[in-house]
Amino acid sequence: MSTQNEIRQRVTDQIVAALESGKTLPWRRPWSDPQHAGLPANIASRQPYRGTNPLALTLVSMSNGWPERWWGTFNQWKELGCSVLPRPSHVRPGQWGTKVVYCKPVERTRQTDDGEREERFWILKEFTVFHVRQVEGAAAERLLARNGPAERFVDYGPAERVMQEAKVPIHYGGSRAAYNPTHDYITLPPRPSFPSAADFYGTAFHELAHATGHPTRLNRLEKNSRFGNFSYAFEELVAEVAGAFVCSELGVPDTGDLTNTTAYLSNWLAVLKGDPHAVFRACSQATAAADYLLARPAMAGRNAEPALAA
Structure with missing residues (x-):
């Protein structure tokens, strides 16, 4: 059984290797199948894996050319x-x-000089x-993705609804995408300037993810x-x-284009290499x-370590 530090270091090493390879990032998916492809999910619970597990599982899927999302224990x-x-x-x-990795919270009472402490x-x-x-088996056959890589982006509806329900103002114009934490709004280039819908939504949700760190939401951003x-x-x-x-x-x-991420690549590697716990956080x-x-x-709103049942 690996130690907790060994587990975290192994996951960190996988992600660093993927970033250094210059290829598609481990969490990016170039295919689309609403039923059987997508974020790695457990076959028993039908729930997406959480924490670092989606990245680790996607690395394996991509290296083998497996488009399906389904995983399970023996x-x-x-x-x-x-x-x-x-x-x-x-092999x-x-x-x-x-x-x-399954992360389980444990509580205990410790006796101190001042009394008991949780x-x-x-x-x-x-x-x-x-x-x-x-x-192999009949159930597994029914879970295989039958279509190949998506030729064009079709369904805008779900993404549009999530953007609207986020209730973060989006201003269109200019040539850069950014989130303004002081005034709590997002700036995006006009939609026609994006080469594809995938590029537009990928950029929009990146900035909306920044907006979740606002003090009125998850309170994650650091002012300095x-x-x-x-x-x-x-x-x-x-x-x-x-x-x-x-x-x-x-x-x-996803297009798999790394153009928008190369500016941050060296910074991400510095974070991951300098602290093996950083990727988990x-x-x-x-x-x-x-x-x-x-x-x-x-x-929503929980600040917890990644917890995921296998």
């Missing part, structure tokens, strides 16, 4: 009447399944899960954050992951921001 697939395929000869032992901390546990393409420092880079990572989560759950396809805050935008009452 026993979860077994309960559906499916069996995990034998490990191929070219090393221990690398056929993929590790995910303490709350988190315990990380690992589970091994298998993608739907790694199992400036370009190039740790807090700025950290917030950019939160916004990028949160925006990508929202786009993925709404079925917005960033993903926790990104999850809360995505939940806020998607109006999940049970999660």
Whole structure:
């Protein structure tokens, strides 16, 4: 069993390697299938994985060309009447399944000189899960994505509704996208200036993710954050992951173009390499921001470590 620090360092190393490769970021998805593709989800609960797990699982999916979102443990697939395929000869032992992390809150009472004191901390546990393409059975066959990469962006409706319900003013004009935390509004270039709808919504939700940090919402932004420092880079990572989560759950396809992220690449790497816990904190805050935008009452506003059942 890996230690908590080893788990966090492994996830950090995966994301750093993906960023350094110069290829599509691990949380970006170039395909669209409303039913079976999207943010990695557990086959038993049908709920999206949370925390850093979506990034880790998407890395594996992308490296294997698997478009489906469905993952489950050996026993979860077994309960559906499916069996995990034998490990191929070219895959090393221990690398056929993929590790995910479950973060469980634990409370205890500690005796101090001043009396009893309640303490709350988190315990990380690992589970091994298998993608739907790694199992066989009738249930698995019904979960396969039948269409290939989306040729064009079709459904604007869900994304438009989320933008309206966020109730953050958006001003169109100019040539840059930005969120103004002082006056709480977003500036975006005119829609026709974006090469595709995917580019527009990806940019819009990135900025809306920043807006969730406003004191009247999740109260995350630091007033002294400036370009190039740790807090700025950290917030950019939160916004990028949160925006990508929202786009993925709404079925917005992604172009895979890294043009808009290269300016922040060195800052993100500095954050991740300098603190292996940073990616966990960033993903926790990104999850809360995505939940806020998607109006999940049970999660919006919670500042918690990433918690996800395998």
